[in-house]
Amino acid sequence: MKDIKVLREERLQVANEMKALLDESKExxxxxxxxxxxxxxxxxxxxDNIDREINAIQKYLDTVADDAVIHASQEKFNDKTKDSKARDLYATFLRKGDKGLTAEDWQQINAAMSTGTGSEGGFTVQTEVASELIELLKDYSGMREVAEVFTTTQGNPMSFPTSDGTSEVGELVAENAEADDQDPSFGTVPLNVFKFGSKVVAVPIELLQDSTIDIAAFVNRRLAERIGRITNQFLTTGSGTGQPRGIITASTAGKVGGTGQQTTVTWEDLVDLIHSVDVAYRRLGASFMMHDNTMRDVRKLKDDEGRPVFLPSYTGLAGALPDTVMGYGVTINNDVPVMAASARSIAFGRLNTYKIRDAMQVSLFRFDDSAYIKKGQIGFLAWARSGGNLVDTTAVKHYQNTAA
Structure with a gap:
């Protein structure tokens, strides 16, 4: 088995050669x-062959890591909290429940946050642990890779201020003439949070009793996987009614495909989509977002000179650069609709104008009733609150496949 680092270096070398080939053709x-x-x-x-090798090795490494309850993203959690009393209390609760915590433990917990124990064994996760758990969601959410994320300590309704200045211009003023007025227009968009659940994670009692297992890492990873995926779905395509307003839903049409393009997109469509976004936003870091299946088709497109529009990630002056289409980065988000009749299948623009709000409080429940005990398991269920909205609908546009 090749070293994964060597494979990545080989991929980078080939990608740089591809960039050089494209650059040379434009001279x-x-x-x-x-x-x-x-x-x-x-x-x-x-x-592509190297990517397949890398993915196969990574899948194997992830399997080994899963067996050992070690995960790359969790190392960040461990490093920041390995000497933390909060994490120790959290691990004790996972293994033994609220009855395993002493009166002194509860004093420390109550000093840091409110708790809900009750008959079901609720545990409101300490701020330190909750923030790291939320940070893990990035690994399972394409939206969190590009959006601006912030946290609030409470989940109260919130209105986020907005202002579009792209149409505002100054003036040429004659000598001794007065300046005209032009007040900027302000608005608000709702940025409320909604409750998301992990579903119950059933853990064998033997795993909880094994002191060599990092039980906090194991449980947190599973919770983050589930909540990360469900929140990403709604942050991408949520309706905004009783749920977050997703970036695809909130974006406006930049280009609609021509007749017969229910499942296709052309190079010219991408040109029109790019130029439907104000040049100021394009200069500030615009990028694409699409489903992996759509990316597969876009990779095959060529411009009017016959040159491919896709370039694999390569090293630039500022370091590693992502895969690009027509010079703009691409985020793969499999919750973006695939190309189909009337589907909004490609987003483009300044994606960080989408705001994600997390309410810091995360509640964890531990189930040790007969329904689980008779199976030799303990159940865990997490509740988290998140929301999102696009605060500038002119900054992100979408390509929409035609209806017929």
Whole structure:
């Protein structure tokens, strides 16, 4: 088995060669030839083969890590809280329940946050632990990769201020003339939080009793996986009624496909989509977001000179750069609709104008009643509150497949 680091270095080398090939073809007097196309496709095949090897090795490593209850994203949690009393109390609760905590333990917990124990064994996770649990959600959410995320200590209704200044301009003023007025327009969008549950995670009693197992890492990872995926779904396509307003829902149409393009997109469509977003936003870091299946089709597109529009991630002057389409980065989010009749299948723009709000309080419940005990298990259920909205609908546009 090859070293995964070596494979990544090989991929980077091929990607840089592909960029050099494309850059060379754009020089004055140069054209994209059939030989260039063959070289590009050959190198793209190499990148795909390396990616398959990397994914296979990573899948194996993840399996080993899962067996050992070790996960790369969880290391961040461990590093920050390994000497923390809060984490020790949290682990004790997971293994033994609220009865396993002493009166002194409860004093420390009550000093940090409110708790709800009750007959079901509720445990409101301490702020330190809750913030790390929320941070883990990034690993399971394409939206959290690009959006601006902030936290509030409470989940009260909130209105977020908005202001669109793209149409505002100054003026040329003659000598001794007065300046005109132009007050900026302000508005608000709701940024409320909604309750999301992990469903019950059933853990064998033997795992809880094994002191060598990092039970906090195990439980947190599973909770983050489930909540991360369900929140990403609504942060992407939520209706905004009784749920977050997703970025796809909130965005406006930048380009609608032509007749017969229920499941296709063209290079010209992407050009129109890009230019439907104000140039100021494009200069401030615009990028694409789409489903992986859509990305598969976009990778095959070529411009009017026959050059591919896709370039794998490579090293630039500022360090590693992501996969790009027509020079703009791409975020893969499989909760974006795939191309189908009337589907809003590609988003483009300044994606960080989407705001995600997390209410810091995370509640965990431990179930040790007969329904679980007779199966030799203990159940865990987490509740978290999150919301999101696009605060500037002119900053993000979408490509929509035609209805027919």
């Amino acid at each position: 004055d007097g140069k054209q994209w030839t059939s030989d260039d196309d063959a070289k590009y496709n050959n190198m793209l095949d190499k990148v």
